[in-house]
């Protein structure tokens with residue numbers, strides 16, 4: 053099959069012409085520049101201080117722009133990027149095992165199940181090597197070999213070793229590198245930092261994004277900020293499921309508010325369910341903890357062959373009665389099959405009644421063979437901190453008995469639609485990292501989130517933002533413009549309305565109910581009836597929320613319930629769009645599995661002729677009636693293929 | 699399990715605070731400490747009372763946001779874990795638990811158990827970075843780093859900036875926090891050119907932020923959830939002494 057060019061009705065994605073491998077360099081050559089002396093006059097608003105936000109804020113400030121950076125945490129160092137464990141990919145080919153920019157590009161496109169934009173992904177692979185150079189120069193303590201050179205490991209969905217890591221704390225070390233660069237610029241006066249400040253709306257002036265409305269989370273004060281461009285690096289929306297591996301504060305508010313001001317929301321149904329998380333233990337649970345996928349390098353996944361054995365301790369189940377189902381079904385990738393495939397395989401064996409642990413919702417990840425082969429110290433060195441986390445949570449010792457794992461929501465591939473410059477359809481509004489839709493298609497490969505966040509922040513946006521800024525007179529719009537007062541009033545009204553409901557149910561009870569519904573109907577497997585039912589239930593729940601939610605306290609104080617209420621109100625709208633997107637996509641691809649579309653063997657069935665597009669949703673003024681725009685994906689270099697990891 | 703909680707309540711930075719008592723009934727033993735507080739808060743809200751404010755985010759021991767002093771010990775004193783990683787199975791049925799914020803002059807209370815730790819960011823601004831401009835980095839493998847040096851840098855870099863070290867210290871010193879960053883960056887070759895500037899700048903920023911002096915009691919090391927070793931402080935003292943001497947000699 054080859055791709056069929058069709059007419060897209062999304063705005064122009066501004067993909068440079070010419071061969072794939074030279075698009076980025078050509079684009080940089082063709083891009084506008086801003087004279088160093090003039091940069092100081094431009095004010096750039098960056099929302100979020102994770103890898104993408106901190107890297108962009110620091111890099112733009114180094115170039116001379118005036119930057120304001122906002123985060124909801126008490127310090128930019130705490131952004132959720134910090135929790136990424138496994139590693140960061142880069143096409144360095146230090147292992148001499150045949151890696152290249154092209155191979156990383158191809159693996160990413162294939163891993164994304166042919167639903168990502170070719171040119172963006174190629175650029176990502178291209179700048180990956182620069183990221184490693186940059187981070188090493190910042191002092192990021194990556195793992196090293198005895199010879200003093202950088203070490204690598206392999207990760208799901210790849211047959212080369214291209215993942216750089218810092219034990220199980222890669223995200224932490226990369227974020228601290230970016231955070232330190234940011235603090236350096238704050239000290240130099242180039243960046244003004246606003247911690248404990250949440251963006252509650254976007255201000256659009258004459259069709260351009262020119263500012264934001266924020267709430268100071270300590271005093272409750274609402275404020276308007278004007279800028280020449282707004283960059284959203286506000287992460288993903290995994291917490292729509294209530295339980296996920298995201299930090300408690302992660303939310304969709306910034307991107308959802310931008311959507312309601314005109315930005316297209318692309319592919320919201322593409323969510324990643326990570327195969328190796330610690331299973332749910334009880335109804336009081338507030339979040340799920342990931343066990344890095346890197347564990348699958350040495351751990352073997354299995355369940356008992358027979359249901360009857362599920363209650364027995366693992367040690368009493370002899371080798372011949374175990375089903376190493378990933379090795380059986382996907383012999384060439386085995387335990388390293390990509391995330392979506394591994395997650396679904398775990399769900400299947402649990403659906404068959406062969407799951408282990410509480411409620412039968414778990415599978416084993418067993419290190420006995422690796423410990424025998426390499427010795428316990430080697431395993432301790434590689435994964436010690438993960439085994440410790442596991443022990444803290446479950447009280448079990450994974451050196452002596454297999455871990456129990458189960459899939460959990462981990463990452464969201466969908467996000468605001470952006471063009472090649474990472475600019476949304478609202479001029480001036482740029483979207484970076486997990487908050488945009490651009491690079492991972494329908495499924496993200498392991499160790500690619502950190503790569504994308506840093507690529508966008510360090511290398512892409514600093515090169516593409518001038519294309520927009522050069523068209524703008526710096527400082528032309530100030531908070532004195534009437535649009536700021538209008539939006540500020542709307543935000544203030546909304547806060548008052550949340551406080552005024554004064555019903556009986558807590559915010560968390562609504563969030564939990566929404567999450568269960570989403571997990572059940574829009575999680576690992578989705579069906580037409582299930583999604584239709586979910587949409588009806590979400591609408592009812594949303595009505596109930598605005599009738600019966602109880603938000604204590606006032607708006608003019610430190611009020612964590614009020615913060616949560618605003619976020620849950622947005623999730624209650626966004627969840628509907630996710631289900632609608634999943635309903636509309638009549639195929640299975642990557643993290644989106646529609647039960648109506650599978651092969652006889654239960655594998656995902658794509659329909660490239662009808663669905664090889666990016667679904668970009670436009671807000672029409674009514675959350676129940678968004679309009680679908682399609683960006684048809686034109687593949688110049690790759691050919692559609694059925695993803696096989698067998 | 700059933701517990702009695704004595705929790706520090708303080709409306710804002712300038713309001714006076716006090717310990718308030720709450721009964722926490724039917725708490726599942728497998729719940730985490732913060733989930734126990736969630737349950738208590740849900741019940742407070744249902745009764746129309748103000749829930750307890752506390753900081754948290756990742757709930758897996760890496761972001762450094764949670765900051766509870768539990769029965770007088772930062773993060774509960776179990777060692778090697780943060781408040782969010784504590785589980786109720788560590789406590790006994792019927793126990794009374796006193797929960798306070800991380801206390802230090804440099805960490806004013808924002809509300810109840812949440813404090814303002816921006817002083818730590820100001821210390822990093824004092825020199826806790828390597829001055830490298832994006833795009834100017836040399837090839838990553840151009841400067842090999844011996845594995846033991848890299849491992850040592852990594853162990854120090856594991857600091858999550860939670861502030862338990864400060865809360866544990868009777869002088870509320872931030873010495874271990876500063877030492878961790880100085881050890882991390884001063885041990886790797888990329889950090890060498892700025893090592894004197896860094897040691898001086900960060901120590902001065904620490905003093906300016908209102909942290910106390912280090913008197914080598916190492917309560918900080920015992921309280922650190924990431925087990926930053928005491929050697930880091932020795933290294934900081936060495937680097938600071940050398941840098942000060944050079945500064946004096948240079949006049």
Ligand code: FES
Pocket residue numbers: 753754755756757758759760761762763764780781782783
């Ligand atoms: S909440 Fe992140 S370390 Fe405790």
